Amino acid sequence: MQTTALSPMQRQKSIDALKDRTLDVLVIGGGVTGAGAALDAVTRGLDVGLIEARDWASGTSSRSSKLIHGGLRYLQMLDFKLVREALTERGRLLTTIAPYLVEALPFIYPLTHKVWERAYVGAGLMLYDALSFAPGIKRGVPLHRHLSARGVKRLFPDLADSAAVGGIRYYDARVDDARLVATLVRTAVGHGALAASRTQAIGYLSEHGTVVGVRARDLESGAEFDIRARHVIGATGVWTDETESLDGLPSHADAAAATSPSGRGLKVRASKGMHIVVPGDRITGTAGIISQTEKSVLFIIPWDGYWVIGTTDTDWTQSKAHPVANATDVDYLLEHANSVLATTLTTADVMGTYAGLRPLLQPVADEAKSTAKVSREHTAATPAPGLTVIAGGKFTTYRVMAEDVVDQALGSQARANPSITAGLPLAGTEGFAVRRRQRAALARRYGWRLEQVDHLLGRYGSLIDEVLELIDADPSLGEPLPGADRYLKAEIVYAAANEGALHLEDVLTRRTRMSYDQRERGIAVAPAVADLMAPILGWDAAAKAAEVQSYRDRTEAELAAQLEPDDAHAAAIRESASEIRPTAAGAVR
CATH class of the missing domain: 1.10.8.870 (Alpha-glycerophosphate oxidase, cap domain)
Incomplete structure (x- = not known):
């Protein structure tokens, strides 16, 4: 492996090289999926470039719930494939890919009914554990366990007495999302990828109806230049529409792109997930709490000396660049947190907030459906020859998404040159x-x-x-x-x-x-x-x-x-x- 340093000199060298060669793959988008795609492609032996208009992970990928999880609510939606896929990736991240950035975390599911709810939730968590077993994959976390009311209190003394007559402890994992993305980029660079942040795609280069690269702008210097590539991958999340609307897209693809982001009857819908942060001494507990609300799922997560409380799940129709919390969001989370906590939190306890936009894939016919009920499945599509885009999905399954979009971009060549990232440790893991x-x-x-x-x-x-x-x-x-x-x-x-x-x-x-x-x-x-x-x-x-x-x-x-x-x-x-x-x-x- 070469140096993984993302230094100012490395960035300039990457830009100079991007101008001078024809890449096998150029990835647009420096979030977790784009960074994962660059790593996937470069470890197949391809010549790869990665550009991002702002900082690495500056969009959705730094504003998550900080969880690597299968998703209990997707299990409730009977989306077993997604849950199994996510739990498999959870095991890989915990034990092989990034064990220092991803850490097992116990959660308590509080029970408010002694008999039927314990049986119902217990059966769900038994299935959740069962879906995490995969050949050759270590789970990395213990199995779930039933708790009495006293057992719940031992793990989480600040849970209100009225909030639980007992509980079930199960495990997922927490992650420093932005650092994971930066580490993916660094690992890709160490294997030879060219990476440049603050470098914006402003149009496509096309020849004979095929995308052959992009026109880019270095936002640090203002200089514009061409990047030529045999395959261009758009991994821009909630900006998928913009990716497919750039100037220069071959004309025969315009109609499909105007109808939907993928050209296949799908479009990306932005859902805002907001979180508040409170000091570590305001809540006493050694596990996280998960419970359902009328609109979403409530997480109370211990994280590096403080608590992250989330999340909301609402349509966002404003500018995608800077989603923010509002007073209604804050009040919503405080109200639901206080409904299960013995400690009463107020706005004075909120030391920070952050909001991110989930890129949800949604059939046009389902526009009226609540964002909380829209699938977190992902889709890769080819709206024009030479251009492949991916949207949807969730943070935990970034590696699968990256593999799928590179496979689609390579087409028939992919079978002879498969992904190897399932067992590839990221920089910082060895040793x-x-x-x-x-x-x-x-x-x-x-x-x-x-x-x-x-x-x-x-x-x-x-x-x-x-x-x-x-x-x-x-x-x-x-x-x-x-x-x-x-x-x-x-x-x-x-x-x-x-x-x-x-x-x-x-x-x-x-x-x-x-x-x-x-x-x-x-x-x-x-x-x-x-x-x-x-x-x-x-x-x-x-x-x-x-x-x-x-x-x-x-x-x-x-x-x-x-x-x-x-x-x-x-x-x-x-x-x-x-x-x-x-x-x-x-x-x-």
């Missing part, structure tokens, strides 16, 4: 088990608590060695970041030098979670973070000030939007904040 056993020695060497070492191992795996090299070269980088002592200064430098962060918001919202795990959403620490990034990215004083002001404007707009009663008003406020590198109008965002 992780050894570093985990050395955690006590690392703590002594650097004067850290074991919890600090665990934090680093959970973010970097065996790539912790690269972070430690920075600290060995400059011991001051081993100090906590002032105002956000959960993070080390070295992590900020590493994000800019090795993880592809080009702007302040990339670090504060995706490489770290300071945008919602800090009370002031990271505004207070932004200048110190900009100071650490500046030498890597060549920022002068004016550039640093612009980055800090842009982040402040964005954050203040999101806070103001959170007070609005509906999506239209909230979105208008968020859209008023300027972007440090705006994308081109009418192109894939």
Whole structure:
């Protein structure tokens, strides 16, 4: 494997190379599916490029419920194929692909009826466990177990007495979604892929009715250039419509693309899922909680020192670039969380919010159906020769989606050159088990608590060695970041030098979670973070000030939007904040 560093130099080298060669596969979209597709294609021995208009995982893929799961509600919908597929992928991620980024997590399903509900839910969870068994795949989690009311209280003391007469404990897994995406990109680059973020597809190149590449714009420099490829894959999620509407699409495909995103009677529908974040000391428990609401599923998830509570499932018809929470969303989640908690949470406890858009595939005939009832299945389609798109699906099944879309793009060539990603560890996995056993020695060497070492191992795996090299070269980088002592200064430098962060918001919202795990959403620490990034990215004083002001404007707009009663008003406020590198109008965002 070559270096996996996503450095500014790597990005420029990738752009230079993208201009000069004809690729086998070009992937548009740097979310989890696009990054997975780039990794799938490059590990088949293909010459691969990957471009993303904003930061890696800046859309849906950094705004999930942070879960790798089969989906109990899909089981309730009798979608056994999807559940089995997702549970198989859960096992692979936990045990082979990314065991440091994906961690088993116990959940309690509270029971409010002693007999019939225990039998009904117990049978469902027995099936859930059964579907997770697959030949050659380790499950990575224990089987479910029935609990008495007292057993529930031992695991989750802050569950209200009225919320459960007993419960069932089962396991799924949690994930740092944005870091998983960045690691997929890094792994693909390590195997030879060319990857460039802040690089936007603005039109197609076509010859004789076939797509042969894209016209792209480097949003950092403003330069435009052509990228030629034998196959173009669009993995842009809720932007699938825009992907198929770019200028230059062969004319015979226009009618199909105008009718539906895939040209097969399907269209992508955006569903907003919103989450709130509350401090870890506001809820006492060692497991997550799952229960059903009238509109969605309620998750209360312990996550890295705080709790994530979600989610909503509502149509989103505003700008797709910046989905935000509104006051109605926050009140909805607080009301349903308080219905099961002994502790009463208020808006004063909400230290952060985030919202993402699920790309749901929906037949045109089912437009009136609630988004909560729309299938999470995915579809790959070819709206024009040379162009393959994929939409739908869920985060957990990204690898299957990536395999399917590359298979479809390659057509008859795929059988002779199949995917190998099912057993391929991501960067940071090899050596992780050894570093985990050395955690006590690392703590002594650097004067850290074991919890600090665990934090680093959970973010970097065996790539912790690269972070430690920075600290060995400059011991001051081993100090906590002032105002956000959960993070080390070295992590900020590493994000800019090795993880592809080009702007302040990339670090504060995706490489770290300071945008919602800090009370002031990271505004207070932004200048110190900009100071650490500046030498890597060549920022002068004016550039640093612009980055800090842009982040402040964005954050203040999101806070103001959170007070609005509906999506239209909230979105208008968020859209008023300027972007440090705006994308081109009418192109894939």
